[in-house]
Amino acid sequence: MKQISPDQLKDLIQGLQYRGYITIGPTLQNGAIVYSEILDINDLPIGITDSQKPGHYRTTQTNSNAIFNYVVGTQSIKRFLYPPIQKIFSAKFTEKKIEIQELDKPSQRYAFIGIRACELEALKIHDTIFSKSEFKNSRYTTLRHNSLFIAVNCSKAEKNCFCTSMNTGPEVKYDYDLLLTEINKNERHYFLLEVGSEKGEDIINEFDFSDADESEINEKYKVIEKTKSQIEKFLETDGVKESLLQSFESPVWDDIAKKCLACGNCTMVCPTCFCMTVEDYTDLERNSAERIQKWDSCYTLEFTYIHGGSVRVSVGSRYRQWLTHKFATWQEQFGTFGCVGCGRCITWCPVGIDVTEETTKIKKLSQLQTTSLEEL
Amino acid sequence: MQAMIPSSYRIQKFIKETQDTFTIELKSIESKNGFTFEPGQFNMIYIYGIGEIPISISGDPNKSGILTHTTRAVGIVTKEMAKLKKGDIVGIRGPFGRPWPVREAVGNDIVIVAGGIGLAPLRPVIYHVLENREYYGRIILLYGARTPQDILFRKELEKFRSRLDIDIIVTVDRAIKGWTGNVGVVTTLIPRAPFDPINTIAMICGPEIMMRYTIIELIKRGLGKDKIYVTMERNMKCGIGFCGHCQYGTEFICKDGPVFSYKEIEHLFGKREL
Structure with a gap:
């Protein structure tokens, strides 16, 4: 383990840029933490902290010089590896055929700075979907393969974090190239730096960073323990899958539907949601056409449209699809939960619907239904 | 891609x-x-x-x-x-997609039940079994159309029927003048259809409600749930399991289906707005 100063972090970021990486990190935009291209350490949200509750998100400027003193921003890095709007091809219509112009292989190399344990876990879930199934999303696979991941151990938790329940955080344990832990104590501000891959090793070798001593290393575990102790939200995941699969006809869905606006915010901020739709555009004379792939949401009525109408008409059925997918059917499809406990869907829900509460409610109800009267 | x-x-x-x-x-x-x-x-x-x-x-x-x-x-x-x-x-x-079980059906009687345009995805099965006729037992097609004018592939059905080694029974929901055939929903043909329920594979395509009642009638005749196959339909944008639109419980209809045995999807079948 190394220890580096903020100035050395600045050098590290520059080093990545020299190597041709597009450096992506947290920035403050319109009052929210947003992943965006950064040119310098000063683009990072220095002294910014956030507060998150159901349906609530605020950032505030503090006197601290801490850089990563927030939990998770509006969106994960999904938008870089799996862009919200992406051309699939352009086409020209001739008498002889439809001439398809495919997109070039993506050449950009991203270095993601400041990504959290839950976001790395979401990345792993996308790897399973896009790179390990029968068909492959080659753009995602290429971009992801060419990227560098500089993770950060969370130094605080917010009210919507439930990563400990999902077994995804707050400690970053694997799948990183480099790992930072920010220490800001006794007037001393520095970062512990760990190497998690050959790629990371290769970068660090260019620098003359000094090793961390034992007391500094101990600080890392103190940070993680402190963060863990701040987590207030829990979801008992045992039996959730079975309960949800038994609850297709539960009255809970109608209750949620009374609150849910079917706005789709939760699906847009979710780091694992991967649904998309395809749209075709033409010029006015129909000489050239483009096919675009766009993030889609299972909360829209059009999502299930087939001749004659949509399958999921009621809002309750759409919420059921989303929640059941995240916590039950996802496991059958991809072997994991579709949730990493980042809490974004709770924060950005305009009416503050809490997945952990709703899931627990459904579980309790379903278990009551299968319990005999004597046991009650 | x-x-x-x-x-x-x-x-x-x-x-x-x-x-x-x-x-x-x-x-x-x-x-x-x-x-x-x-x-x-x-x-x-x-x-x-x-x-x-x-x-x-x-x-x-x-x-x-x-x-x-x-x-x-x-x-x-x-x-x-x-x-x-x-x-x-x-x-x-x-x-794309998983096909009808024409291989698994070798040696069995085959009952094909189609409603309306649902005959289209089943026509390749008819071609296949007729071209490999010796590998199959009795072949029965039960077909329901709205009216006599809505009977799909009519000339071809008449030609098939003249082969004598396939039973084709057609019914219409509403008759018109000159129609002397069956009138009523396709499920009414099942109780008397000439197949051996022990060694039969059924393949069904039609509106979900038609498939549901067809399954009930076939089970009444003694067919096992694993011997009854249906093909499902949902919105699809990609065909390869990426767009998420065709999800049906745990299944992606595009790649896990569209053909399923009833046994596989019994727990999902008929659930509203799934």
Whole structure:
């Protein structure tokens, strides 16, 4: 383990840029933490902290010089590896055929700075979907393969974090190239730096960073323990899958539907949601056409449209699809939960619907239904 | 992603089947290898600049030179398709999906139950079993159409019937003058259909409600749930399990289906708004 100063972090970021990486990190935009291209350490949200509750998100400027003193921003890095709007091809219509112009292989190399344990876990879930199934999303696979991941151990938790329940955080344990832990104590501000891959090793070798001593290393575990102790939200995941699969006809869905606006915010901020739709555009004379792939949401009525109408008409059925997918059917499809406990869907829900509460409610109800009267 | 890129096919023949259904026969422009598929699979059909939709293949799996699709003009894309003519070009991606169990059915009686346009995805099964007739027991097609004018592939059904080694029973919901055949829903044909329930594979395609009652009647006749197959339909944007639209409980209809045994999806079947 190394220890580096903020100035050395600045050098590290520059080093990545020299190597041709597009450096992506947290920035403050319109009052929210947003992943965006950064040119310098000063683009990072220095002294910014956030507060998150159901349906609530605020950032505030503090006197601290801490850089990563927030939990998770509006969106994960999904938008870089799996862009919200992406051309699939352009086409020209001739008498002889439809001439398809495919997109070039993506050449950009991203270095993601400041990504959290839950976001790395979401990345792993996308790897399973896009790179390990029968068909492959080659753009995602290429971009992801060419990227560098500089993770950060969370130094605080917010009210919507439930990563400990999902077994995804707050400690970053694997799948990183480099790992930072920010220490800001006794007037001393520095970062512990760990190497998690050959790629990371290769970068660090260019620098003359000094090793961390034992007391500094101990600080890392103190940070993680402190963060863990701040987590207030829990979801008992045992039996959730079975309960949800038994609850297709539960009255809970109608209750949620009374609150849910079917706005789709939760699906847009979710780091694992991967649904998309395809749209075709033409010029006015129909000489050239483009096919675009766009993030889609299972909360829209059009999502299930087939001749004659949509399958999921009621809002309750759409919420059921989303929640059941995240916590039950996802496991059958991809072997994991579709949730990493980042809490974004709770924060950005305009009416503050809490997945952990709703899931627990459904579980309790379903278990009551299968319990005999004597046991009650 | 190669699977997301359509290739060009030219329409060789446009056949108006009924009032609102039609068949297109296509030939590849880019490849001479023909198009191989298994009965029950589907393609994503791209109408230039309009959009793309999944449609099952309705042609003969043994004739790889020609790709055949039959559909009804109901939506934006199919209505545009209905205006196509010989020589026009469409884009094709596919074939996708799990086929009908024609291999597993070897040695069995086969009962095909179709409703309306649902006959189209089952026609490749009929071609296949008739071309490999010696491998199968009795072959029964039970077909229900709205009216006598809505009977799909009528000439061909009459030709098949003249073979004597296939039973074809047709019924209509509403008769018109001159119709002397059966009247009533297709499920009324099941109790008396001549098959041996112990060694029978059933393949069903039609509206979900029709499939549900067909399954009930077949089970009454003694068919096992694992011997009854249905093909499901949902919105699809990609055909390869990426867009998420066709999810049906744990299943992606595009790649885990569209053909399922009833046993596999019994817990999902008939659930509202799933």
